[in-house]
Amino acid sequence: MTNMEEWQKKHILGIKDFNRQEIETVLSLADSFKEVSEREVKKVPALRGKTIVNLFFEHSTRTRTSFELAAKRLSADVVNFSFSTSSLTKGETIIDTIKNLESYHPDIMIMRIGVGVCLNSFAKHTQASIINAGDGRNEHPTQALLDMFTVKESKGSLENLNVLIVGDIAHSRVARSNIFGFQKFSSKVTVCGPTSLIPYEFEKMGVKVSNDLDKEIPSADIIMMLRIQKERQGAAFFPSLREYINKFGLTPQRLKKAKKDCLVMHPGPVNWDVEISSSLKEEVHPLILKQAENGLAVRMATLYLVGTQKREI
Amino acid sequence: MSNKKEIKKILSKDDIKRTLYRLSHQILEKASSFEEIALVGIQTRGVHLARRIQSIIKEIEGKEVPLGVLDITLYRDDLTVIGPTPIVKETNLAFDLSDKVVILVDDVLYTGRTVRAALNEIMDFGRPKRVEFLVLVDRGFREVPIRADYVGKNIPTSRQEVVEVQLEEKDGKDEVVVTKGND
Amino acid sequence: MKLLIKNATLVNADEISKTNLLIENGKIAEIGKDIQGADKEIDAKGKYVFPGFIDLHTHLRTPGREGDEDILSGSTAAAKGGFTTILCMPNTDPAIDNEGLAKWIRGESQSVGLIDIYPIGAITVGRAGKDLTEFGALKKAGCLALSDDGFTVDNTLVLRRAYEYAKMFDLLVISHCEDSQLSCGGNMRESFVSSKYGIAGIPDIAESLIVSRDIELAKYLDARIHLAHISSAKSLEIIRRAKKEGVRVTAETCPHYFTLTIEDIEREGFPGNFKVNPPLGDKKDIVAIKKALVDGTIDCIATDHAPHSLAEKELPFELAPFGFIGLELAFSLTNNYLVKDKTFSLKDLVNKLSTQPAAIAGLEKCGKIAEGYIADLVIADLEGKWKVEEENLASKSKNTPFLGKELEGVIEHTIKKGKIIYSRLKD
Numbered sequence: 001m002t003n004m005e006e007w008q009k010k011h012i013l014g015i016k017d018f019n020r021q022e023i024e025t026v027l028s029l030a031d032s033f034k035e036v037s038e039r040e041v042k043k044v045p046a047l048r049g050k051t052i053v054n055l056f057f058e059h060s061t062r063t064r065t066s067f068e069l070a071a072k073r074l075s076a077d078v079v080n081f082s083f084s085t086s087s088l089t090k091g092e093t094i095i096d097t098i099k100n101l102e103s104y105h106p107d108i109m110i111m112r113i114g115v116g117v118c119l120n121s122f123a124k125h126t127q128a129s130i131i132n133a134g135d136g137r138n139e140h141p142t143q144a145l146l147d148m149f150t151v152k153e154s155k156g157s158l159e160n161l162n163v164l165i166v167g168d169i170a171h172s173r174v175a176r177s178n179i180f181g182f183q184k185f186s187s188k189v190t191v192c193g194p195t196s197l198i199p200y201e202f203e204k205m206g207v208k209v210s211n212d213l214d215k216e217i218p219s220a221d222i223i224m225m226l227r228i229q230k231e232r233q234g235a236a237f238f239p240s241l242r243e244y245i246n247k248f249g250l251t252p253q254r255l256k257k258a259k260k261d262c263l264v265m266h267p268g269p270v271n272w273d274v275e276i277s278s279s280l281k282e283e284v285h286p287l288i289l290k291q292a293e294n295g296l297a298v299r300m301a302t303l304y305l306v307g308t309q310k311r312e313i
Numbered sequence: 314m315s316n317k318k319e320i321k322k323i324l325s326k327d328d329i330k331r332t333l334y335r336l337s338h339q340i341l342e343k344a345s346s347f348e349e350i351a352l353v354g355i356q357t358r359g360v361h362l363a364r365r366i367q368s369i370i371k372e373i374e375g376k377e378v379p380l381g382v383l384d385i386t387l388y389r390d391d392l393t394v395i396g397p398t399p400i401v402k403e404t405n406l407a408f409d410l411s412d413k414v415v416i417l418v419d420d421v422l423y424t425g426r427t428v429r430a431a432l433n434e435i436m437d438f439g440r441p442k443r444v445e446f447l448v449l450v451d452r453g454f455r456e457v458p459i460r461a462d463y464v465g466k467n468i469p470t471s472r473q474e475v476v477e478v479q480l481e482e483k484d485g486k487d488e489v490v491v492t493k494g495n496d
Numbered sequence: 497m498k499l500l501i502k503n504a505t506l507v508n509a510d511e512i513s514k515t516n517l518l519i520e521n522g523k524i525a526e527i528g529k530d531i532q533g534a535d536k537e538i539d540a541k542g543k544y545v546f547p548g549f550i551d552l553h554t555h556l557r558t559p560g561r562e563g564d565e566d567i568l569s570g571s572t573a574a575a576k577g578g579f580t581t582i583l584c585m586p587n588t589d590p591a592i593d594n595e596g597l598a599k600w601i602r603g604e605s606q607s608v609g610l611i612d613i614y615p616i617g618a619i620t621v622g623r624a625g626k627d628l629t630e631f632g633a634l635k636k637a638g639c640l641a642l643s644d645d646g647f648t649v650d651n652t653l654v655l656r657r658a659y660e661y662a663k664m665f666d667l668l669v670i671s672h673c674e675d676s677q678l679s680c681g682g683n684m685r686e687s688f689v690s691s692k693y694g695i696a697g698i699p700d701i702a703e704s705l706i707v708s709r710d711i712e713l714a715k716y717l718d719a720r721i722h723l724a725h726i727s728s729a730k731s732l733e734i735i736r737r738a739k740k741e742g743v744r745v746t747a748e749t750c751p752h753y754f755t756l757t758i759e760d761i762e763r764e765g766f767p768g769n770f771k772v773n774p775p776l777g778d779k780k781d782i783v784a785i786k787k788a789l790v791d792g793t794i795d796c797i798a799t800d801h802a803p804h805s806l807a808e809k810e811l812p813f814e815l816a817p818f819g820f821i822g823l824e825l826a827f828s829l830t831n832n833y834l835v836k837d838k839t840f841s842l843k844d845l846v847n848k849l850s851t852q853p854a855a856i857a858g859l860e861k862c863g864k865i866a867e868g869y870i871a872d873l874v875i876a877d878l879e880g881k882w883k884v885e886e887e888n889l890a891s892k893s894k895n896t897p898f899l900g901k902e903l904e905g906v907i908e909h910t911i912k913k914g915k916i917i918y919s920r921l922k923d
Contacts (some may be wrong), residue, residue, distance in 0.1 A: 007398040025400075032384065032401035041437035044387035074387075088815060095810060117693050117766040118812030136814060137694025173694060199691030200699075308392040 007305045011130045013119050014139035015180040023184060027149050029301035030294065036073060037296060047074035047307045050107040054080045055097070056133070057088060057113040062268065063133050066292070067110050067142075070299035076307070079104065085114050094118075098125050108307055111135070116173070129306040137171050143267055144177035146298040150291050151222055154263055158185040164216050165189065166248055167226030167275065168197045168237075174267045175226060179205055192216050193226075193248060196237045213248050217258050225250055225266045225275040241274060250276045255283075265291060323468055323476075324489035329449070332465040333362070336447060337369040339463050340416060347374060349442060351413040353381040355431055356402045359419035361482040362449060366418065381406035383417070388430035410439035416463075420478040422448040425459030450489060452476050498525070499914060500534030501875070503541040506865050509847035517545070519871040522913035527867055540875050543908060546846050547865050548580025548872030549827065550853035552670070552748055553645070553724055553798035555819070556613070558604075559597070560589025564893050565803040567601075570823070571610035573801075573891040575910045575918035577824040578849075580611050580872035583857060586618040587646040593618035593629045598637035610917045614640045614857070616670065619658050625649050628658060635665050640857045643670035645724060648706050650676060655710070659719035668856065670722045673706035673731070674698075674774065683814050685775040689758045693766070695814060698775050704730035711738045711745055720744040722856060725800050727753045727774035729784035736793045746856050747788075748798040751829035752776065752820055754785045756897060768809035768816030770897045772802075786839050789848065796852040799826045803893030821891045825898060831878060831905030871914040880906030 007025065009017070036044055052071040054064050064080065071078045081101070088094065094113075101109070106128040111119060116136025123130050134140040152158050163182050169175050169191045179189050183206055190208040191198060203209050210216050217223065228244060238244050250264065258264075264276070264284040268291070272278040324332065344350050350370075354363030360382045367380045384402040389395075417431050428446055435444060447463035452470045470476060470491060479488045502516040506527070518526040518534060551574070557565040565573075574582050584601065586592035592601065598615045605613035617634035621627045623644045631642065642662060648671070649655040662669050679702040684690050686697025707723060711734060714721045726732065726747045735747050757778050761770045770776070788794040802819025809816055830849065834840035840848075854863025861869045883902045886894040910918040 029401055032387075032404070035404055036387070039438060043437065045433065046387040046389075046392060088812070093807060093810065094812070113812070115812040115814035116695060117814075120765050121767065121810075121812075170691075171694070176692070176694060199694075200686050200697060201688040202691050204688045205692065304387075305398055308398050310393060 007309065010306065010309060011119070011123055012141055012302055012306060013130065013132045015141050015144050015177045016139070018141075018181070018184070020184045023145065023148065023181060026145050026298065026301045026305065027152055029304060030145075030149050030297040033300035033304070034294070034297040036300070043073050043075055045075045046304055047071070047076040050074075050076040050307050051104055052076045052078050052108045052110065052303065052307075053101055053104065053106040053128070054078065055101070055109050055111045056081065057083045057094065057111070058085055058134065060112055060134070062292070063112065066295050067131075067133060067299050067303075070296055070303055071108075073296075074300055074303055074307070076107075076303070079106075088114070094122065095125050098122055102126055108303060129309070131302060131306065134173055137173050137176070139177045139180075140173040141177050142295065142299050142302055143174050144181040145302070146291060146295040147178055147224070147265060147267070148181050149294050149298050150265065150287070151263060153294070154287070155221070158182065158187060161185075161187040161221040162219050163187055163189045163222045163224065164192060164220035165224045165226065166192045166213060166250070168228050169193050169202070169226070170197045170199045171229070172226050178224065179207055190216050190220070194238045194244070211247075214254065214257070217254055220258060220262055222263045222265060223250065223258065225264065225270075227267065227269070227271060228274055245274060249274065250280065252277060252279055255280060263287060268292060319493040321491045322488065323450070323491055324466060326487040329487050329489065332449065333365055334369055336463050336465060337366050337373065340366070340447070341370065341373065344414065347376065347378070349412060349414045350378040351381065351408060351410070351415050351441075352378055353383050353406065353415050353417050353431075353435070355417060355419040355427060356382060356384040358478055358480055358483060359417070361480045362420060363418040366447075379408040379413075381408065383431055383434060385427060385430040385434055388434045390426060390430065404434075406438050410435070410441040413441050414443045414445060415441040416445045416447050418447045420449050420480075421476050422446075422451045422459075422461050422464075423454060423476075424456040426457060428459045429457050449478060450476055497536065497914075498534045500531060500537045501540050501545060501873070502531075502537060503539055504543065504545040504875070505540075506545050507842045507846050508547065508865055509843055509851040512843060517865065519911070519914040522871055522915075524865060524867055524869050524871050527865070538875065538909065542877070544842065544876050544878055545865065546578070546874045546876065547850040547863050547869075548874055548910065548912065549578045549849040550857065550859065550863060551579050551582040551799050551801070551823065551826070552641075552722070552796065552853050552857060553750075554582045554584050554801040554823065555587065555803065556584040557803055558588060558601075564805055565891060567604045567613065568608050569890065569892045570801075571605070571608050571613065572918075573821070573823040573889070574611050575912070576890045576907065578827045578874035578876065578907045578910050579823055580874075580910065580912045580917075581614070581859065581862065582611060582823070583614050583616050583640055585616050585643060585645045587623060591618045591623050592616070593621050593623070595630065595633040595637040598634050598639050602638040611912055614638055616641045616643050616645070618642065619644045619649060619669065620654065623647050625651055625654060628654070628661060631661055631665050631667055635667055639667070640859075641668040641670050641722070643672065643724065645670065645672040648672055648674045648676060652709065652713070656713055656717065659713055659717050659721065663717070663719055666720075668720060668722050668858070670724050671706070671710045672724050673703050673710065673726075675702045675705045678702040678705070682775070683771065684761060685758055685777055687758050687778065689762050693762075698773075700728040700730050700777065700781075703728050703774050704734060707731040708734050711735070711743055714745055715741070715743045718744070721746075723747040725750050725753070725774055725798070726785075726794060727781065728777050729781050732784050732788045732793055736788070736791075739793065746795040746852075747793065748796045749785055749789065749794045750798055750800045751822065751826050751833070752897065754782055754789070755829060755833045757782065760897070764897075766813040767897075768811055768813060769820070769895050769899065771813060771816050771818055772820055773818035786834070789834070790839060790844070795848070795856065797826060797830060797848045798853070799823050801891075802895075803891055804895045805893060806895075809895045820896050821889070821893055822896070824889055824891065825884065825896060825903070827874075827876070827907060828882070828903035828905040829898070832903050836904065871911060873911040874907055875909040875911070877906045877908055878904065880904070882906050
């Protein structure tokens with residue numbers, strides 16, 4: 001008998017809903033899909049004829065392109081809809097938009113939206129599977145999956161690692177999804193950033209909370225740097241970029257104190273000389289670029305899993 | 314009511330060995346040149362059989378033919394019909410297909426749909442000179458117009474029967490049996 | 497016409513008695529075992545009779561958003577919920593910050609002719625927090641209180657002037673307590689849940705800081721103030737201390753603050769129908785609010801009835817507007833969650849829903865069943881059950897987190913000035 005995994009999820013909304021085995025299924029599939037992208041004919045017919053809709057209410061070229069290419073390499077038909085953030089409360093509602101799209105009988109809807117915790121209610125209005133490409137500050141499951149895939153590729157396993165996430169934790173869906181993910185493999189997560197950007201009672205997530213990057217670096221197996229948005233500076237979260245970089249920027253001096261086989265990761269795009277010093281570009285950029293490459297394979301895996309599910313009639 | 318499984322042994326370990334030797338000789342006999350031969354095993358048991366044939370050929374000729382492995386899951390025609398989502402295993406065709414006679418290798422030929430999928434996938438990798446098909450057991454009941462070029466053994470079966478090929482590399486022993494009845 | 501209610505269990509804030517009562521000319525004419533000469537009778541055997549409920553905090557959305565609620569639908573919903581008098585907040589469009597609009601509201605309430613609606617005038621013009629409105633004219637036009645509800649008067653000096661000026665007219669100033677800089681952008685109580693899902697949170701101190709400020713001011717000026725929709729344990733500590741010191745402060749809470757928590761929002765998947773301001777708290781807050789209701793720190797229960805259309809409440813949680821309807825649910829919720837678990841007696845229910853609100857609003861001959869008092873009454877079946885469903889809500893808007901819930905406590909009749917304005921059987 002072949003080894004079959006029972007994939008039960010119709011939607012992929014967040015890593016908090018995944019169990020360990022489901023994460024492992026995605027990661028092992030992603031391996032095979034990586035190989036497809038190395039072929040001459042970078043296409044397999046697995047999702048031939050399926051209709052996949054990119055429904056983005058928040059601007060994003062990279063994630064959208066990654067999903068689009070992933071869908072196309074699986075032979076699916078892709079349609080892109082982009083709406084500005086301001087349209088969320090005006091005129092036609094999101095639910096109206098989704099209901100209108102039902103006329104295309106989409107099989108999968110990939111949604112990115114600037115507000116969180118609403119995708120589960122949208123799912124009620126469509127037959128399609130929904131994949132979360134980022135909802136507010138809540139979750140970004142495919143990002144965490146590609147981060148875990150990248151770590152597994154480099155380290156061989158996800159068990160018992162010390163993961164250090166640095167930056168604007170409060171506004172980061174990438175941080176949240178990764179925390180849920182790595183914790184399922186008994187890895188320890190430390191979040192490090194300005195106190196004003198660490199959410200209320202965040203220790204209850206089971207993470208260690210720190211403001212001292214220099215103290216945390218030596219024991220980290222993975223250092224995940226998060227993007228800092230300049231708008232945060234204006235909202236009194238921290239006084240200046242200069243002070244932020246002083247305390248939380250990854251500089252060559254800091255990286256010297258890290259473990260030799262420590263991985264430096266970043267969800268991209270990198271603000272060089274803010275989160276990471278540009279003099280480290282040659283050393284750290286390759287893995288960050290690999291994250292993006294792995295993103296395509298991981299997204300193919302997620303599309304394949306929800307796309308090949310038996311349809312209820 | 315009997316719940317017992319009826320098991321009929323078709324090929325023993327020695328039978329399988331002899332058959333593979335015979336098939337390897339057949340391949341060498343049919344080929345216009347040694348260089349054009351390439352073996353591609355279909356996951357999973359086809360891969361083990363292809364490897365064995367590769368080493369038998371090496372034994373006979375002193376040289377190795379290139380070997381590839383092919384997982385046809387992503388080319389199946391029944392992905393949304395079968396229940397659980399199957400896991401995709403390795404696909405690796407590290408050689409240029411252009412001048413090759415690609416011999417697809419599998420354990421059982423039944424409906425022929427697996428070979429159909431394998432053909433589609435091979436074509437996405439390149440344009441071989443010719444594609445042939447080698448199978449250990451042909452049990453009939455084709456649902457697509459596919460035939461094998463090299464057959465280990467023809468076994469007439471009924472639809473209620475199951476042909477099980479067990480190989481040492483995967484199942485711990487070499488045996489081909491036909492079973493009937495409740496599991 | 498003489499209306500007799502017989503075999504009733506009359507519940508007042510201070511006593512319960514099994515007796516009959518006669519209504520004549522809109523007043524309670526006689527209470528006693530043996531009453532003769534009635535033209536019409538209602539047999540209230542097995543039922544309870546309460547003085548009509550009084551809501552110090554309703555949003556009628558008129559003028560400006562009559563699609564969500566208007567004077568007629570609001571009056572009908574109130575009657576269905578046993579409310580015979582309501583005070584409506586001025587955060588309408590335009591705001592009720594002038595005597596013309598206040599008079600109009602009084603007039604509309606009278607022409608609909610169901611319940612008594614008194615406007616609450618805005619404290620500042622346009623509720624902008626800068627210039628005071630004409631308190632004298634507003635009182636003359638029928639306002640029983642003043643409030644900028646929806647907003648806090650951010651400028652402490654302006655609030656001080658408001659308290660001083662209101663004293664002159666003996667007008668009650670009702671405070672919506674929310675430090676808007678602290679709460680800005682927030683969508684739910686700041687908590688582990690809000691952190692887990694990345695939802696901007698409103699800390700409980702956003703309320704207690706302003707409660708503290710307003711009480712200090714009231715103490716300094718010896719002003720009479722009322723605090724709207726108190727939701728957190730921290731605020732209650734401050735109010736309790738202030739009352740002990742003799743500060744003339746009264747406070748209200750709403751049924752959702754003694755029934756729902758942050759965990760309910762998470763469990764239900766963050767629907768817009770669970771979003772309210774001040775936001776729902778945690779179990780500690782519920783315990784504190786129940787305690788405060790019993791020991792009198794909280795004087796009354798108000799609904800903060802806040803209608804919103806389906807389209808608005810269907811928006812994602814972070815974008816949906818704040819507010820629940822409540823006129824038709826307050827009585828049943830109080831019965832289910834406070835009386836049934838013995839936190840409250842029925843006398844306490846009457847005290848918080850009728851007697852105290854009457855006293856705070858300065859309504860005379862109201863809030864009690866006694867000879868000579870206005871015949872505003874509710875006849876209820878405490879055993880009866882009903883399911884909260886869109887079809888059986890009279891309000892134009894159906895935004896309540898209790899949709900689908902079965903509640904105990906059904907209102908059979910609501911009587912206003914001796915006239916039956918709602919009967920369940922006719923429904």
